[in-house]
Amino acid sequence: MEFRLLGPVEAVHDGRLVPLGRRQERCVLAILALEPGRLVPAQRLADLLWEEQPPLQARAAVQAMVSHLRAALRSAEPAGPQVVTRGGGYLLATGADTVDLHRFRARVTEARATTSLRTRADLLSAALKLWRGPALADVADERLRARLCPDLDELHLQAREDWLEARLELGEHDEVTEPLKYQVAEHPLRERSQRLLMLALYRGGRRGEALASFREARRLLVEELGLEPGPELQGLQRAILSDDGDRAHPARTGLGQTSPAQLPGDIVPFTGRAGQLAELDSLLSGDPGSTTAVIVVAISGTAGVGKTTLAVHWAQRIRDRFPDGQLYVNLRGFDPSGSPTSRAEALRDFLDAFGVQPSQVPPGIQAQAALYRSLMAGKRVLVLLDNARDAEQVHALLPGTPGCVAVVTSRDQLSGLVATDGAHLLTLDLLTPDESRQLLARRVGANRVAAESEAVNQIVDRCAGLPLALAIVAARAASEASVPLSYLTEEMGGSLGSLDADDVRSGLRRVFSWSYRTLSAPGARLFRLLGLHPGPDITAPAAASLAGVPAGLARSLLAELRRAHLITQRTAGRYSFHDLLRAYAAELVWLDETEEQRYAASVRLLDHYTDTADRAANLLHPGRHAGATGARREGAEPESIADLDAAMNWFTAEHLVLLAVLARAGADGHDAHVWHLAWSLRNFLDRRRLWPDQTSVQHAGLDAALRLGDRSAQALARRSLGRAYAELGRDHDAEHHYRQAFALFSELGDDAGRAGIHMSLGMLAQRQGRTHESLRQHEQALTLFERADHVSGRANAMNNIAMNHMELGDFQQSLSIGEAALALIQKVGDTWGEASTWDTLGNIHHQLGHYDRAVDCHRTALELVRQAGDRYHESLALRHLADAHDAARDPSAAADARYAALEILDELDHPDAALVRAELRERKAAV
Known part of the structure; x- marks a missing residue:
């Protein structure tokens, strides 16, 4: 049996329409089909069917409608999809593929993911053919449609634009011109449609019509919105005016909407070439x-x-x-x-x-x-x-x-x-002698170079036109302005000689060693030890632990190396090597440091990063499952992390370094550091939604834990992998790792660990629409957290239980449990957990009609989630606050919250931005 929602609501079996009865009965079927296989509380059905005030016998009326629907479906196909009564609600026992609306969404998603224009056009064509008119056309007015499927009309318009764009890019500009004219007539303020029409006209040889189309678009935008056309529309107009429109393409949607700017900074001054x-x-x-x-x-x-x-x-x-x-x-x-x-x-x-x-x-x-x-x-x-x-x-x-x-x-x-x-x-050849002299003059000073031409000739000869060697010599000369250049040439001695690719390192060693010998003994030792750091850069606190010296001394030594041009400072406080200098330092550390000294320095560095990451992770997630770090080697000092903002900033700055350190630690056999660093990275990678990094990091942690035979570490790593795979939509892999972790925690008798897995499985079930299963998992988690006397775990489990009861329509019980969860979470200072609980309470009060109270709850949640530093969830909190403002009849405040959410989502380039834009347009149109 097939259910059709994209137009009049219909059920079709063997090509024949199933008689569905009155409008409200068809509306009940539509609501259930919007969420196939998921329980819809009877109270929610009543609220949707009677928007103003449900009658006293609303539940009985809903029950009667469901009974009629059930009879109609059974009569048409006895073994087919049925409406099932479960708990306090109903569900339509069918798959999403039997509902045209969900097939439409699936085909649009598949089309946007494909790289073939022809396949994209075909998929979108098939999706658009499913539309027979406005969704729920015969059972819902605009307001109810906005409540049931608020993003659908916008998705339909985007899909149509995607289809027209794909055909345009396939060269079918003549064929799409008339459909685009119709699209623009229906939606004259959509700039993307206007751009597509202009491009189709231009490519069809109708340049004048394309420019006239722009003028009309501009007139409408100015008159209706008081806005000039956006930069893409104006850019296309300029391209067409210059007869360069063939290179202009319509703005892409879906994947990839940002313009990256990743070039490193220029070298100043640049000389020669x-x-x-x-x-x-x-x-x-x-x-x-x-x-x-x-x-x-x-x-x-x-x-x-x-x-x-x-x-x-x-x-x-x-x-x-x-x-x-x-x-x-x-x-x-x-x-x-x-x-x-x-x-x-x-x-x-x-x-x-x-x-x-x-x-x-x-x-x-x-x-x-x-x-x-x-x-x-x-x-x-x-x-x-x-x-x-x-x-x-x-x-x-x-x-x-x-x-x-x-x-x-x-x-x-x-x-x-x-x-x-x-x-x-x-x-690229070596610099000519003249270019070499220009480089020295720029770095050392033209007067000084002119005054000692013979010494300059010797420097040029001995550096053999190699810019890196010249830069190192120039740095030494510039730092000792009173020392004659002739004295420096005597110190240099020798010549680089041939600089063939095969022996360039041996030639450079002379210049490197000359500069290296001028360092103080502590500076030279730090330079050698930096050869143990995997890169891409290092800070003074990390260098201090590497060398086992105070941070203040490390800063002085790094400044010394920088003055000698042996390291560079690309950004404030972060130092890096040229790879040849890194190789030179790595050679020296093996020549001049004993194996014991190298090992001690490497472990100090790992201790620094592991312990600092542990401190930062504890601020991101107070009360998280802790793992033993072991004794810290003397001389290794973690950084002090003052608060949550500092923790997020540290992880952000050190992200690439930590990945490199983890990989090096694994290669060198430091397995205890690997798994603990992976566990500490978990919450940061989670908040930044860096799921590919999360999977690679946690697999490294799991491999290390398996080599160590540490079952607790294995359980933690599998739990983290489950979370990453769940977010990537790989539910089977997620459940596999969750089950493996649960078995390990059970063997260990770790009730808190088992409870955490129940929480994860509960969230997975909730996302799949299995609310009763989600509730069962969260209740089991609560029992285990209570047994383990884990306060924050109890509070978070209770918050999830409150959400489940809210989804099942039991709002009073949900409110009671949510308030108890809040009292608990406030005792332990878990900012993120408290924010989540306030958000849940706001949603519950909203459902109960306590709109002002809902606004207060969501405001508090917003303040706390900002402290937690999670930008995506800050946008969610703003959207929930906007919904509460709408319910409280404060559309201005609601709009402000949605615009703030949209700004964040645009900053993150998140697909939810389209939903928020649609909400803003719909509410503006309703005014």
Whole structure:
């Protein structure tokens, strides 16, 4: 049997309509079919059927309607879907695929995920054919439809625009022009529809009509909204005026709506390379959008010759020609750690930069590469792939659309890119003597260079035109302005000699060692020990633990290294190496430090990060399940984390470092640190919704725990994996890890751990619409938390139970349990748990008609969730507050809350932004 909601409400069996009775009975069926397989409380049905005031016998009336429906469905198909009575409500026992509305949503989602334009167009066409008129056309007015399916009309419009856009991109501009005119006539204030119509007219050779369409769109926007057209509509008008409209594409929806700006800062002052810059500029002498292929530039050369410096400088010069974004990744192809950036890691970072949600990233590198290229279709993006190991590492990261430019740097010649991608090769030679002198003059001072020309000639000769060597010498000279340059040349001694790729490191060692020998003994020791740090950068507190010295001394030593140009400070308080200097430091630490000293320094560093992460995680989640960290090695000092904001800031700043440290610890066999660091990262990765990182981190933690034979650690890691897989929509994998964790906690007799798994399974069941199962799991969690005397766990379980009772329509019991949960959670100072409980109480008071009280509850929840530092849940709290303001008849306050939520969701590039925009439009239209 099929249920149709997209138009008049119908049930169809074997091609025949099932007689459904009166309007209200059909409305009951529609409400149940909107949530197939999920219990709908009888009270909710009554509230929806009688919007003003349900009659005294409302429950009996609903029961009678359900009885009539049940008889009608059974008469048509005795073994088919039925309306089931359960507890205090009813559910339609059928799958979502039997309801046209859910099939529509599924096909739109599938269409947006595919990279094939033809497949997308076909899926959207099939979805749109399901529509027979306004949803619930014969049973619901606008107000009830807004309550039952508030986002559906907007999704329908977006799907139609997606379909027209796909056909337009397939070259069917003539065929879509009339449908677009109809779309614009029906919805004249939708700028995306206006853009599509303009582009279709222009591509059909009707340039004048396209410009006239813009003028009409502008007139309507100004008259109706008091707003000028947005930048994309105005940009298309300018492109058409300049007869350049073929490069303009409609704004994309769904996946990837941000314009990344990832280029590193330019090197100031930049010296030399005039010929190479002119050669690069000549590649863009025309309009990159007018080319028929992607422009790929491969800059190769020996280590330290300035490939990255040149590439970044040129990229910064031309960035304005790429308004859709600039991407950057350090591929670490020749990093001394031996761990280059994987193609999958780089692709995921690029997809993140375009705003693709983790759940939208397809499995497999080929599918991810296809999605990446699809996102850049029709856009002008500059991609800088730095320090590539070989052509194979690069192929999947190259854009596939004309108008984009990719710049690749590598010590490898990358000749393979010429054959496969038509790359332009630029081999970077050493600086000429004149360019070397210019660099020194810029860094040391022109007068000083002119006054000691002979010494300068010797420096130029001994640095052999290598920018990195010259920069180190210039740093030493600039720091000792009173010392003659001739004295420095005597100290340098020797010559770099040949700088072939095979022996560049041995040649550079002389310059490095010359600068290294000028360091103080503590400074030299810190430089060596920095060779043990996995990168990408380090702070003074971490350096202090690495060296086992006070933080103040570490800061002084880092400043000394920076003055010697042996490290750089890319951002305030964070220091990094050139990879050649990192390799040099790694050589020294093995030559000049004993195995015992290296081990002690490595463990101090791990203790620093692990213990600081533990402190920060405790602030993110007070009362979390703790694991033993073991004794801290002397000299390792964790950072002091003052409050929740400081904890989130620390994790944010150290995120990439912690991932690198965890990987290095695993490779070196420090398993206890690995699993504990993974457990501490759990809450941060959860709040930032970094689910791919969460899965890789927790798998590392689980592997370490298995090697240790630590069943408690295994249980914690599996619980974290379950959570990550649940958020990624992989419910089967989530339940598998939850069950495994539960068995481990049971073996250990850990009641609090078992309770946590019941909570996780309860939330999984709740999301699947199995409210009674969710309630059962949460009640079991409460029993175990009580047995373990775990106060915050009890409170959070009670809050979840209150939510379950609210969903089942038992509002008084829900309120009683929620208030008891609040009293408990306030005793332990769990900010996040308290915010969640206030939010639940606000929803309960809303259902009870206590609208002012609901507003107060949601305001308190909002204040607390802001303290917790979770931006997404802050947007949810604002939306709940807006709903309460609406119920309390304060539309102005409701609008303010929704606009604040929308700002956050736009900042996060979250798909929920479309829902909030639809809510704002609907409420504005209702005024």
